[in-house]
Amino acid sequence: MALYGTDPQPGYLIPSSDRKPKLPFEYRFHKTPMPLLSQGLYFNESTLPNPCSNPDHGPPSRWVYYYARGLLQCALDLTPLSWNLVIRGYSSSSHPREAVLVFHEMRARGPSPNKFTFPFLLKACARTLDFEIGKQVQAYIVKNGTNSDIYVQNTLIHFYGSCGKILDARQVFEEMSLRTVVSWTAIITAYVENLQYEESLKTFYLMRICRFEPDQTTMVVLLSACAELGHLNKGRLFHAQVIANGFAMSVQLGTALVNMFAKCGNIDCAYRVFSIMPERNVWSWSAMIIGLAQHGQAGEALRLFSYMKHIKSVVPNYVTYLGVLSACTHAGLVEDGYRFFHDMVHVHKIEPMMTHYSAMVDTLGRNGRLEEAYKFITDMPIAADGVVWRTLLGACSIHDVRNAGDVREKVRKRLLELEPARGENYVMVSNMYAKIGLWEEVVKVREVMREEGLRKSAGESSIEVGGLLYTFFCGDDSQGDCPHIYRLLDVLILHMKSTIGIDEGNSAFWLSD
DNA sequence: CTAGGGTTAG
Numbered sequence: 001m002a003l004y005g006t007d008p009q010p011g012y013l014i015p016s017s018d019r020k021p022k023l024p025f026e027y028r029f030h031k032t033p034m035p036l037l038s039q040g041l042y043f044n045e046s047t048l049p050n051p052c053s054n055p056d057h058g059p060p061s062r063w064v065y066y067y068a069r070g071l072l073q074c075a076l077d078l079t080p081l082s083w084n085l086v087i088r089g090y091s092s093s094s095h096p097r098e099a100v101l102v103f104h105e106m107r108a109r110g111p112s113p114n115k116f117t118f119p120f121l122l123k124a125c126a127r128t129l130d131f132e133i134g135k136q137v138q139a140y141i142v143k144n145g146t147n148s149d150i151y152v153q154n155t156l157i158h159f160y161g162s163c164g165k166i167l168d169a170r171q172v173f174e175e176m177s178l179r180t181v182v183s184w185t186a187i188i189t190a191y192v193e194n195l196q197y198e199e200s201l202k203t204f205y206l207m208r209i210c211r212f213e214p215d216q217t218t219m220v221v222l223l224s225a226c227a228e229l230g231h232l233n234k235g236r237l238f239h240a241q242v243i244a245n246g247f248a249m250s251v252q253l254g255t256a257l258v259n260m261f262a263k264c265g266n267i268d269c270a271y272r273v274f275s276i277m278p279e280r281n282v283w284s285w286s287a288m289i290i291g292l293a294q295h296g297q298a299g300e301a302l303r304l305f306s307y308m309k310h311i312k313s314v315v316p317n318y319v320t321y322l323g324v325l326s327a328c329t330h331a332g333l334v335e336d337g338y339r340f341f342h343d344m345v346h347v348h349k350i351e352p353m354m355t356h357y358s359a360m361v362d363t364l365g366r367n368g369r370l371e372e373a374y375k376f377i378t379d380m381p382i383a384a385d386g387v388v389w390r391t392l393l394g395a396c397s398i399h400d401v402r403n404a405g406d407v408r409e410k411v412r413k414r415l416l417e418l419e420p421a422r423g424e425n426y427v428m429v430s431n432m433y434a435k436i437g438l439w440e441e442v443v444k445v446r447e448v449m450r451e452e453g454l455r456k457s458a459g460e461s462s463i464e465v466g467g468l469l470y471t472f473f474c475g476d477d478s479q480g481d482c483p484h485i486y487r488l489l490d491v492l493i494l495h496m497k498s499t500i501g502i503d504e505g506n507s508a509f510w511l512s513d
Numbered sequence: 514c515t516a517g518g519g520t521t522a523g
Binding site for chain 2: 220252
């Protein structure tokens with residue numbers, strides 16, 4: 001609930017049958033003095049403030065909403081503009097659903113919605129992922145005759161993309177008679193949001209063939225696609241285009257570049273971009289901290305975090321803490337992990353998400369503190385998910401497996417109860433037993449898998465060689481010289497064993513299945 | 514009064 005700030009609670013509807021202007025219930029019981037409608041209108045249509053005109057200024061105070069709604073109720077002969085402003089306010093607030101309710105009121109007793117109404121309304125539907133409502137809105141748009149408006153069409157693409165309906169988004173895009181760079185970016189974004197990164201790049205090439213020039217927003221989206229694909233060469237190319245086009249290094253563009261370089265394995269370039277960014281916010285800092293943590297530079301990540309907080313006075317958010325906790329995991333800093341976790345909850349009032357819990361479990365587990373990790377899980381205020389249990393099971397497999405029987409068995413039981421249909425879990429359990437030589441258990445687990453018809457779903461990875469991206473699956477031998485690849489892998493494992501002392505069990509664990 | 518954007522573990 002803390003997330004909702006001081007907004008009014010949803011579900012409040014002004015009864016349309018009530019002719020006499022009356023203040024809403026919540027309005028009457030509000031503690032702070034507020035302007036009374038009976039003393040005349042304090043706002044008119046042109047001065048009605050947009051409660052969310054600048055999201056950086058925090059959530060709007062609740063009376064702004066009540067006042068706006070009271071105004072809609074009391075005033076007669078309102079133009080669509082008044083309604084649109086209230087719908088706009090809600091669509092970018094933390095209660096976007098309310099925008100839809102206001103729209104219903106508008107249809108029931110207000111003027112006819114116009115072409116400005118729908119972009120706001122669809123934005124609200126996109127934010128609430130309300131596909132059914134949005135679909136109805138689209139039908140209404142067609143009836144209303146505003147479906148040829150380019151703003152409406154672009155928002156429709158965005159809406160369908162957000163709801164995971166990429167085909168609907170594509171259809172809207174195809175049927176457009178006129179497109180702008182915004183339309184192209186919207187459909188490219190829809191592909192990225194739906195994890196179809198290759199398709200997003202293809203659409204970009206098509207965009208270029210149609211002689212549209214990308215802008216900053218397009219580049220930001222493409223860079224995030226490169227980051228997800230790990231496609232450093234493409235990312236570099238887009239970076240070059242950013243420079244060649246003379247695009248200003250905005251916060252979003254800089255953050256996207258930092259993230260792309262970090263995800264593609266070039267932490268030095270990430271840091272270089274980060275250091276020349278003219279402006280940074282918590283997202284930029286988070287991207288850099290996560291990048292450093294993922295590259296094993298935990299000390300640097302924590303130093304940066306401290307610098308961000310104390311010197312730059314940037315307030316960390318839950319993503320920043322993901323990076324910080326992951327740095328603690330990689331550096332084996334259990335006590336620091338506890339301390340950061342505590343700060344996150346009690347100083348910054350951030351409610352931990354499952355990922356934060358699993359990072360803590362990972363930190364404890366990797367340090368061999370298996371009992372403690374188990375207790376941490378059972379003390380969590382929310383039920384642990386499969387990821388958390390798998391994290392701890394993984395820790396049981398690498399730490400003192402022979403003596404960890406107690407925790408190990410409890411974890412195995414909980415995991416298989418929670419996700420009995422997930423093949424990967426059985427593979428993990430079976431490998432763990434194999435490692436400590438409990439072969440009869442291995443046979444039992446494999447038996448269960450066979451009976452239930454369970455298989456491990458194929459893990460997917462990709463690697464860039466000579467500018468070409470190769471995507472492959474677990475056990476996939478379609479990539480040409482397979483024996484050669486495995487021989488090379490053996491050499492690499494041998495090298496790791498001799499340099500950092502990876503033990504036999506571990507490499508067997510990695511290579512299984 | 515309108516459209517598209519960055520950060521999320523193992």
